[in-house]
Amino acid sequence: MELITTYPVKKSDLGFHGNLFGGKLLSILDAAAVAYAMQLCDTPRMVTVSIDKCIFEKPTKEGQLLKIFGRPVAIGTTSVTLYIEARSHNVRTGKQNVVLKTQTKFVYIDEDGNPVPLQDKSVRRLTTMIEKNKTNEESIWFWWYNTTTTV
Numbered sequence: 001m002e003l004i005t006t007y008p009v010k011k012s013d014l015g016f017h018g019n020l021f022g023g024k025l026l027s028i029l030d031a032a033a034v035a036y037a038m039q040l041c042d043t044p045r046m047v048t049v050s051i052d053k054c055i056f057e058k059p060t061k062e063g064q065l066l067k068i069f070g071r072p073v074a075i076g077t078t079s080v081t082l083y084i085e086a087r088s089h090n091v092r093t094g095k096q097n098v099v100l101k102t103q104t105k106f107v108y109i110d111e112d113g114n115p116v117p118l119q120d121k122s123v124r125r126l127t128t129m130i131e132k133n134k135t136n137e138e139s140i141w142f143w144w145y146n147t148t149t150t151v
Helices: 022-041 120-148
Strands: 002-008 046-051 065-075 079-089 096-108
Touching: 002 022, 022 046, 022 065, 022 079, 022 096, 022 120, 065 096, 065 120
Parallel strands: none
Antiparallel strands: 002 065, 046 096, 065 079, 079 096
């Protein structure tokens, strides 16, 4: 996974209970994810189509860093789907906690707002990245399986 952005959590970002406000987190996440989609697809004309189910797993506090990570997981003719993970980072201890995981889908649009096919160069890059991630996930599963099972 690639680090997309880091955001310092400030007092003005907090909700009633002293945690990062959920709406602020979603705003940061969407902005970071669309920027990553634009970078991967070589165009500023990417728009958010969907953000999957969001479960807030842990709070983020003032003074912590919010780190957004991502990787492409699927491509369509006009779209790319990204796995996005937000983590709180305690700058004193270096400990990170997953705050939220989701998938977001972005579509490439023309100047009239209509979906258009992704560029071939972008499709090749994304396909390579997705295949590499699948290979890495399979290698991790193989290692885990072989270290946790006995004959």
